[in-house]
Amino acid sequence: xxxxxxxTRYEMTRLKDLYKSKIVPELTKEFSYKNPMAVPQMEKVIIxxxxxxxxxxxxxxxxAKKDLMLITGQMPVACKAKKSVSNFxxxxxxxxxxKVTVRGVRMYExxxxxxxxxxxxxRDFRGLNPKSFDGRGNYSMGLVEQSVxxxxxxxxxxxxxxxxxxxxxxxxxxxxxxxLLHLFGMPFKDLTAVNKx
Numbered sequence: 001x002x003x004x005x006x007x008t009r010y011e012m013t014r015l016k017d018l019y020k021s022k023i024v025p026e027l028t029k030e031f032s033y034k035n036p037m038a039v040p041q042m043e044k045v046i047i048x049x050x051x052x053x054x055x056x057x058x059x060x061x062x063x064a065k066k067d068l069m070l071i072t073g074q075m076p077v078a079c080k081a082k083k084s085v086s087n088f089x090x091x092x093x094x095x096x097x098x099k100v101t102v103r104g105v106r107m108y109e110x111x112x113x114x115x116x117x118x119x120x121x122x123r124d125f126r127g128l129n130p131k132s133f134d135g136r137g138n139y140s141m142g143l144v145e146q147s148v149x150x151x152x153x154x155x156x157x158x159x160x161x162x163x164x165x166x167x168x169x170x171x172x173x174x175x176x177x178x179x180l181l182h183l184f185g186m187p188f189k190d191l192t193a194v195n196k197x
Contacts, residue, residue, distance in 0.1 A: 015108040015184060023183045031176060040137060040171035040180045045107050047072055048079070048099040049163045063158045065098055070151040072100045072110060113149065114165070115185045121148040127189025130178060137171025139181055140164060 024039050033039050051064045061078070068076045079097035102110050119125065122143070133139050145160040146152050171177035182188055 013105060013108060015112050016105070018184070023180065026183060027176070027179060030179065040169050040176050042107060042111070042180070042184075043168045043170055044101055044103045045110055046099065046101050046166040046168065047110075047163055048097060048166075049076075049161055050097045051161065060159065061098070064146075064161050067146045067152050067157070067161065068098050068100060068163070071146065071149045072102055073106060074100050074102060076100045111167075111184060115187070117150055118143070118148040119187060121150075125187075127187055130188040130190065133174035133177055135174060137169045137174055137177030137180075139167045139169075139177060139186075 019041065024036070027033070027039050028036075047068065049064050049068055051061050065076050065078075076098040077100070079099055119128075128141055132141060142162060142164050144162045146163065147154045147157055147160070167177075167181060169177045169180055171180055178188070
């Protein structure tokens with residue numbers, strides 16, 4: 001599938017070039033890496049949607065799949081419920097979510113659109129939580145609605161659907177992972193306060 005965005009080939013590799021030209025030297029200087037292979041880098045980005053309504057009506061899953069494919073340029077994988085939950089009328093094996101894992105050029109292109117276009121369109125945005133790391137340099141964030149991505153036509157949205165986005169890095173610590181994403185342009189809030197802790 002072709003990318004849904006209007007980015008040129010140069011723009012799609014902009015973050016990759018930024019990593020090589022600016023981020024690697026800056027990380028090496030700050031953390032004193034002896035080996036270039038030790039410098040943290042992006043490994044993959046995982047975008048997932050929990051579509052609980054799909055348990056009652058498959059059209060919700062299909063609608064979310066279409067939007068996620070537009071956003072990522074890749075076919076989502078359906079996630080099935082591991083056990084039955086009677087309160088939510090969910091049976092084991094029912095498709096209740098979607099997941100896409102992007103790597104390489106597609107990963108950088110997604111990150112560029114997220115940072116440059118989608119996040120600035122979030123209403124009342126005051127910065128990302130700089131503490132949402134897992135202890136191993138990986139970061140997770142959430143978006144309330146898919147309409148912040150310009151690829152999705154608001155007039156054709158059947159229902160608002162949130163998503164979770166996880167940035168998987170090769171960093172060994174949260175500090176290194178936070179600095180890596182910050183240099184990519186992730187708009188964290190109160191970063192100076194975190195660095196003093």
